[in-house]
Amino acid sequence: MTIKVPLALSHPPHNLTFRPISTVDVTTLPVRLWPEHPPDLKSQMLERTMQNARRGRGIGVVLTDTGSVNAIAFGQLTFWPACAEIADLIVHHNLRGRGYGTALIQHLTGRAVARGMTVIEIGAALSNSRALQLYRRLGFEDARRAMLRLNTRTEETEEEVLYLQLIVTP
Numbered sequence: 786m787t788i789k790v791p792l793a794l795s796h797p798p799h800n801l802t803f804r805p806i807s808t809v810d811v812t813t814l815p816v817r818l819w820p821e822h823p824p825d826l827k828s829q830m831l832e833r834t835m836q837n838a839r840r841g842r843g844i845g846v847v848l849t850d851t852g853s854v855n856a857i858a859f860g861q862l863t864f865w866p867a868c869a870e871i872a873d874l875i876v877h878h879n880l881r882g883r884g885y886g887t888a889l890i891q892h893l894t895g896r897a898v899a900r901g902m903t904v905i906e907i908g909a910a911l912s913n914s915r916a917l918q919l920y921r922r923l924g925f926e927d928a929r930r931a932m933l934r935l936n937t938r939t940e941e942t943e944e945e946v947l948y949l950q951l952i953v954t955p
Contacts, residue, residue: 791924793905793951796895797888801857806835806845810856814847817856818875830873834861844896848889858885862893868904868950869897874916890923898953908948917947925949 815827834845843863847856858876862869871893876885890907897905907925909916928950934943
């Protein structure tokens with residue numbers, strides 16, 4: 786009997802470079818990856834991500850093409866007592882649908898597993914069917930729903946979010 790390994794647990798392509806978020810990213814990433822959102826909102830989120838990293842509670846990762854300094858994507862991983870949570874994923878709007886989101890999730894999942902986490906969680910608004918389809922294709926399974934205040938382009942709205950989980954067997 787062969788055991789099917791979820792795609793999220795595969796290694797990302799070797800031609801991509803992942804690096805930790807830096808202080809320079811706080812000003813450049815909001816303009817490059819979230820041009821339609823208020824820059825201060827995303828800058829605050831990136832600063833919290835770096836604070837979590839300093840405290841050992843998470844990591845923020847920037848994805849670039851090999852040989853390039855330009856950000857293709859960003860994501861963060863937070864370590865909670867019961868699970869690791871992948872959040873705030875974004876791929877540059879001109880580069881979506883090319884596997885960068887998959888690679889970013891694979892990298893973050895690998896980091897969670899290396900940390901010994903056996904439950905990895907990821908969420909998306911129910912209105913974001915493209916993200917939900919990707920997460921399911923990678924092996925995440927529907928777990929729970931919650932109403933959350935999401936910061937959209939100009940206002941804060943409450944939306945139903947579906948959390949999906951990947952259970953990693955040691």
